[in-house]
Amino acid sequence: MANTSGINETINCPNGFYFGDPCYALKEDLYREWINWGEEREKKEGRFCNDGKFVHDGKEIMLVDSTAYGDGCYGGNHASYGVDAGCLAVIPLEFCDEEKNFRDDMGWVCEEAHEVKLVTDDTGKFRVYVDDECMSEEEVETGDTEEENFDWDDSLDDTPEDEE
DSSP: OOOOOOOEEEEBBTTEEEOOOOTBBOOHHHHHHHHHHHHHHHEEESOOOEEEEEEEEEEEEEEEEOOSSSSSSOOOOEEEESSSSEEEEEGGGHHHOOOOOTTSSSSSEEEOOEEEEEEEESSSSOOOOOOOOOOOOOEEOOOOOTTEEEOGGGGOOOSSSGGO
């Protein structure tokens, strides 16, 4: 399992937010900075660590945590979440790249201002709480491969058959 500790963080999203895999939405320059942030933390913590609250140039860019089993497709109340970067994130829309077409069934998009809380745990459960005005909540289970909402994509396995 990739997810080891969990997070409990809140982020302000003045123009709305995206919840899903950051590789589908985050602006490319910020995506690269996030990868660099993870690599720098790896030097200090001994493992690639790109989870938590990512802050760049004094701005809170996103809340992010690893799924329990990395890539796959996970179901929720608001959307199905395809995962190719091994994580899910809450990202204010101002940091999303419209050219990535993230609005096309790539996650949950809310276009109203909200404070959003992301709570994860070591079992791979993601809970997204949106302020009381919206009264909306999302729960995504990424840790139970027996769940009907887990869909492993064997095409993502990079090991050629003759090497097995």
